[in-house]
Amino acid sequence: QQQVKQSPQSLIVQKGGISIINCAYENTAFDYFPWYQQFPGKGPALLIAIRPDVSEKKEGRFTISFNKSAKQFSLHIMDSQPGDSATYFCAASRSGGYNKLIFGAGTRLAVHP
């Protein structure tokens, strides 16, 4: 019950479009769900995170939607820009887990001008 499944594996979006990446988890003890952005040659950088007490969190063009009953959460990137082209990882951890993050396999996003 440690797995986090992420889809799609890759995504191509036109500039100005909406990018949507989905994740599903199994362990109901997870209570922290961050998204990380990684550019080539760089480490992952925290983009936005959510806890299960809210169903949606928005920061600028980035929104997390969370469905506790379905054990799913998703990242929406509005008005996608070529600079958003990167690999995105969802992750999950649980309280008392000392910040041990379980990552999805990643989604490679390409935003075409």
Next chain:
Amino acid sequence: DAGVTQSPTHLIKTRGQQVTLRCSPKSGHDTVSWYQQALGQGPQFIFQYYEEEERQRGNFPDRFSGHQFPNYSSELNVNALLLGDSALYLCASSPPSYNSPLHFGNGTRLTVT
């Protein structure tokens, strides 16, 4: 304010050799975690150090060991290298506060030939 720094950035070793990777956490952070990121995959948790002790460990063999120094910096040691150990090794640090976001370094790219 320097973020998480890792050295070296790249390393090539031969199968059977031993390697040591180093990490300096972000200022104010006292907890260091190590992750292995295989090509095209999400990071996988190796272990975490806090107060110079290994606090939690992922599903990695004993060939992987670590150390944390009084200044909170950390080392990751891998013995008897296998071809499958080729990966990006990421160090992440976090502050003392509970469930704080992880800050990742840019990693060390290890190639085992």
